[in-house]
Amino acid sequence: MSDTLPELYEARVRDGSLQPDPAQRAALPEFERIRAELDAPRKGGLFRKAPPPPKGLYLWGGVGRGKSMLMDLFVESLDVPARRVHFHSFMQEVQQGVHRERQKGTEDPIKPVAKRVSDSVKLFAFDEMQITDIADAMIVGRLFEKLFDAGCVVVTTSNRVPDDLYKDGLNRQLFLPFIDILKERMVVQELAAERDFRQGRMAGTETYFTPNDAEARQAIEDIWQQISGGDDAPKELTVQGRTVELPRYANGAARARFYDLCGKALGAADYLKIAEEVDILVLENVPSLGRGNFNEAKRFVTLIDALYEAGTQLIVSAAASPDYLYVEGPGAFEFERTASRLIEMQSDEWGQAVPKKKTEP
Template sequence: MTEALADRRPVPSLDRLVADLVPPPRFADARLETYVPDPAHPSQAQAKERIGAFAAQLGRPRSGGGLLARLRGKDTAAPAHGLYLDGGYGVGKTHLLASLFHVAPGRPVYGTFVEYTNLVGAMGYQNAVELFSSASVLCIDEFELDDVGDTLLITRLIRELSDAGVAVVATSNTLPEALGEGRFAAQDFLREIQSMAERFDVLRIDGEDYRHRGGDVRTPPLAEETVREHAAATDGATLDGFEDLLAHLKEVHPSRYGAMIDDIRCVHLTGLRTITDHHDGLRFVVLVDRLYDREVPVLASGTDVAEIYTGELLASGYRKKYYRSLSRLASLARDGAALAGV
C-alpha cells in the first residue's frame, strides 16, 4: 500500500534543523559559472558580477570604528555591509544566493526567512545569535515583509549579527504587477529594516520567470486513475487526498515539513481544490516550497494548479507567497505530468 504524507509526523532534532541551513538539493550545485544571464536583461549579468565581487571581499578585515573609538581604546570595526537581491519570480536570485554560499570563506549559513524564524523560535533568540555570530555570511532567501512580528525579529537578528561582523545577503520578490515600478520590493525591505537601510546595497534583477516564460501557470489536472496508478507503481511515492493533507498540515509545525518529505521521490494528490482559507493556504505554501527545494514532482487530479488560490488570497497581504507558490507548484506539476507520460 502506498504511503501517505498524512501518516508522517516527524520530530526533527535541533541539530537536524541547524544541519539543514545549507542550500537545498535543487541548488546544491549552483555556482556563478552555471548562472547564465539573459542577454535581454543586462541587470542579470551585473548582479552576477557584483555577487562575485562581494564574495571575494568576505573575510577581509573591516575598517575600524573611527577616531573616537580609537581614542577610547576600543578596536571596534564598522558593521558588516550586506546585499539585497530584488526582482521578480524565477530570475535567478536563489541561484545567485546559493552560489555565494558555495564560494564564501569560513562558515556561511543559508536558509529561508521562514526557516530562520522557526529556528529562532525553537532554540531561543540569544542562542540563535550565538550560533550565527561566527558565520562569515548569513544568506536569507525569500525575505518576507508580510508578518510584522517575524520581520522585526529577523531585523533585530540582522542588526546584532551585522554589528558582530557577519555579512547578510537577502532576496525577496517584486510582485508581477509591480515589475515596471522600479524598486518596489526593495523600498519595502529598506523601510522595514529602517536603521540598517544604509548597510545594504540593492541589486535589481530584471527578467522573466524561467519556469514559465510569459507568466502562464496553467497546468491541466491529471485523471484520478492516472494519479493512483502511478503512485502504486512508483517506489518512494506518497498518495494523499487533498483534504486529508490539508488537515494533516494543521497538526505538523511548518518547520518540520522538510523532514516530513525525507526520502520522498514523488507526491500524488487527488481531489485538488481551490483553497479559500489563509491558514490552509500559507501552510500549503510552505509545503510547496520544501517540495520545490527538493525537486519532488507532484501529480495531481482535481482543479488546475492555476486555480489553487482564490483571487482574494492572491490580492491579500500574503500575495507574494501565493504567487511564488503558484509558479513553483506549476513547475512541479509539469514535472509530474511528464513522469506520467502526459
C-alpha cells in the same frame, strides 16, 4: 586569486548551463563587491580598529528571474564560512531555539540564539525572505540586529521590496524598525529580468492533473500503483512532540489529499519534516484557492516552499492550472511565486537537476 562573480557567470554561459540575461549581469557587481571585501584581510592594528564588514545585499524581483541561482553562484564562490538556508527553515530553527531558552528562564532568549547561529558563519544567504507569521515579525528585527553587530553579512532574495514585507500584518508598526535596519545594513537592488526562466521547462511526463475529475483520479491511481506496487500503509511523523500522519506511504512516497495536509493546523515545521522524509508526494484534490479558504491556501504555499527547497518530487491533481489556482484574495501576490514553483516542479529536469536534499536542522 579566485574567479570573480562575473567571470564565473560568463563561464557558465559559455558551457551552456546558464542563459545570459542583462538584468542578472547587472546584479553581479554587488555580489562581487561583497565577495571581494570578505576576501580582503580585516585585522586591525594595535591602534587601529578592523574595518566594518561590507554591507549585505537584498535582491528582490518577480518569480523565476534567477535570484536564487545568482545567490547560489555567489555562495559557491566564497572562501569564507557561509550558510545558505531557506528563510522559512531558518526562522523555524530560531523559533525553536528561543522556545528552549524561555523554558530555561533566559532573560533575553534571542541573544544566545543569535550567538549560536553566528559563531561559525561570516555570511548568511537567505532564500525567499518573506514575513507572514506574527511570531517571526516580532523577533526578526532584534535577531538581525544582533547578527549584524556580530559582524555577519547577510544576502537575501525576496519577491517583495523591503517596504512591503509583512504588509498589512498584525501590529506591523512594531515591525517597521526591522525594515529600517535592512535598508541601512544592506544594498537593496531589484532584479528586473524580463524572462521567467522556469516557464520553458514544462515537458514530458505529466505530473499535474486538472481539473479534479474522474480522469485525473484514475491517472493519480495509476501512478500510485506503479510507485507502491499496491501495498501502502499510514506513516506517522513526530514533529516537536506532535504526530503528523501521512494517510498512505510506500517506498519513500506519500499520498494525501489537500485537506489532509492543508486543512489541519499544520505549520512550517510539519511541512519541513514531510519534505525531509518523503521523496515523492502525491497530493490530491487541491481546490481553487482564494479569500474563502485563505488559511488553507497559506498552508499550501508553505508546503510547496518546503517541498521545493528539499527537491521533493510532486504529483498533483488540482481544480485549475498553477497560474489560475489562486486568482483573487489577499494572498494572490505571494501565490505568483508558488505557481512558478509548481510549474518548475512539473519539468523533466526537476528530478535530475534538483537532487533530494535534507532540510536544515
